[in-house]
Amino acid sequence: MNETRKIAVTVNGTRYEETVPVRVTLADFIRHQLGLTGTHLGCEHGVCGACTILFDGRSARSCLMLAVQADGHDILTVEGIAPNADTLHPLQEAFRDNHGLQCGFCTPGILTTLIEFLRDNPDPTEQEVRIGISGNLCRCTGYQNIVIAALDAAKRLRSEDGRRKTDDR
């Protein structure tokens, strides 16, 4: 018994039409079928947060969804965060500059989580950042620099927003 379905899904702005076994998780679909291996799998039961993606703009654990559930929906993975191949997103720049990662395994999940978090809360306190990433485990125990990077990214994004508003004028 290996039932399959046809699905159409947009990932990082690209539309894919694929046939998937119904029992394949969204995480495995993204990694194995689409080849987007930036989405990492740590625990595969919803605890570690490494596989976090944005599903219609909301952060979600892709190991806790089926690929068939993504039919007709919009997904952003870590590969889709940077504006282009040569430029990092300000959040990624802040992580690089503040040593916000050590081995990097948890980083894709933390970046996708923070994209949503900073969109909803552009000027967070340190405590809010810590709660915001509480669903992401880092076994290098590098939380301190992750928090610093997130706060720095918030600052950069705020000034970038300010710049954009000025440019618009």
Next chain:
Amino acid sequence: MKPPPFSYHDPRTVADVVDLLGRLENAKLLAGGQSLMPMLNMRYVLPDHIVDLNRVEGLSYIKAPDGVLEVGAMTRQRDLEFSEIVGVRCPIMHEAIREVGHRQTRNRGTLGGSLCHLDPSAELVTLAAALDAKVTVASKKGTRSIDFAAFPVAYMTPALELDELLTAATFPCWPAGHGYAFVEFARRHGDFAIVSTAVLIEEDKSGKVTRASVTLGGMGPAPVRASEVERALIGEVIEEKRLRDICEVLRKLEAIEDIHAPASYRQQLATVLPRRALLKAHERIAGGARP
């Protein structure tokens, strides 16, 4: 590929769901998937059919008709967290929901999924007991309403027939100016609570308690209403020393023992957490919530 093989169904209407439930053997309903998906990934459950509720129309809503808050079963926990209507009519729900998992899980997790999964430590389960909620259940025979007090029949087992679907829950609202607090103890933020408590009180003009609801989660297979404490609070003015005496009786509650904590530890929490919650609820009334 971790989940075991199954047939996948994605009905669009409640009628189609109950029709499927009526004829499929060994079917599991998939709501937010924040508990069922891990269980599938680890093959704790081996269903022949998955009936996905995520495309069913009309199960996601928050309404506040006369005196109650009515929430559709597929309403995401995140929508409750950010709902203005919930904040105004049922502020304790906002406080409880922030303790439910993490942002990423609340974005998917649903009210109905939480209530039906019925984890004894789940915040929304404790809250439903505290608020005397009712759940609405649909089957081919029609709909029926179940008092939440009668909903848990055993450990993680709701009073649902195999062909029934929980479609909504109704929470009676407390009047404006009541005091409330949801307090829990967990080893890490976002974990299931070892013990949680939901407390609601009303006070008269002189500060005496006129109505009280005190509930403990995590003690046994279902939330426990501390009715002895609720009765003892009536006519009292909330004050820490007096609360210590009143809450001491909770040490006698039966408690489960597991890898997280022995029974005696839970019983200790059962005396401490309601006291803290009652003080917080009282402070909220004193802080201007009193009508």
